[in-house]
Amino acid sequence: MNLLFRNLILLILMLAASGLALALRPTQKIADQGPAVDLDTMIPHTFGNWSEEQQNSVQMVDPQQQEMIEKIYTQTLSRVYKDNRDYRIMLAIAYGDDQRDSMQMHYPEVCYPAQGFSLQSKQTGTLTTENGLISVTRILTNLGQRNEPVTYWTTVGDRVFQGSLQKKLAEMRYGLNGKIPDGMLIRVSSIDAEASRAYEMQAQFVDQMLGALTSEHRQKLNGMPGSGHP
Numbered sequence: 001m002n003l004l005f006r007n008l009i010l011l012i013l014m015l016a017a018s019g020l021a022l023a024l025r026p027t028q029k030i031a032d033q034g035p036a037v038d039l040d041t042m043i044p045h046t047f048g049n050w051s052e053e054q055q056n057s058v059q060m061v062d063p064q065q066q067e068m069i070e071k072i073y074t075q076t077l078s079r080v081y082k083d084n085r086d087y088r089i090m091l092a093i094a095y096g097d098d099q100r101d102s103m104q105m106h107y108p109e110v111c112y113p114a115q116g117f118s119l120q121s122k123q124t125g126t127l128t129t130e131n132g133l134i135s136v137t138r139i140l141t142n143l144g145q146r147n148e149p150v151t152y153w154t155t156v157g158d159r160v161f162q163g164s165l166q167k168k169l170a171e172m173r174y175g176l177n178g179k180i181p182d183g184m185l186i187r188v189s190s191i192d193a194e195a196s197r198a199y200e201m202q203a204q205f206v207d208q209m210l211g212a213l214t215s216e217h218r219q220k221l222n223g224m225p226g227s228g229h230p
Helices: 003-024 066-072 108-114 163-175 195-211 215-222
Strands: 050-052 075-082 088-096 118-129 132-143 146-156 159-161 183-189
Touching: 050 195, 088 195, 108 118, 108 132, 108 146, 118 195, 132 159, 132 195, 146 163, 146 195, 159 163, 183 195, 183 215, 195 215
Parallel strands: none
Antiparallel strands: 050 075, 075 088, 088 183, 118 132, 132 146, 146 159, 146 183
């Protein structure tokens, strides 16, 4: 095989591979297929034993590098709720309508230390609710006298995932169907010296919050099976 012919074959193969990659490139955003996500109206201000505290008495931890956060996420929501015993829960939700590799989420174990907190522990677990089980990550953070246990979970489309491998597999499943998934990071935390009590209260809060949502909105948060799956 002469050099010219071999180069021609390589060129044809490269063009074919490029064309296949372009054909398989997802173009349809899940976010454009259903009702628009509006976190402010999706999440009730009052539910169960909890009501939003209008004058926040605690400072919430927010992700740094605002320009990057605005690029990653389409919407963010930050609220403080308290129950009838004045126990406070901080809720933060970040939503992005494009969760491909180029748009990576900003995880609490990154943003807390970036603001001076020490990361005491990190573990995965399951949060039990009346609307199903949710795979969550729990971290324990500390800054001086502030002990802040955190529970969070993440979604791609309508699937909860843990870790980069599960995220990549979920993205691939949507991509093979020509879809670009959206995604959420849902974080609840409380300032509490007793981590076990904090996680118990956070579980109660999440259970009551999910129970107050419409079935469609609940599916976006807890990843239960539904029409959004590829």
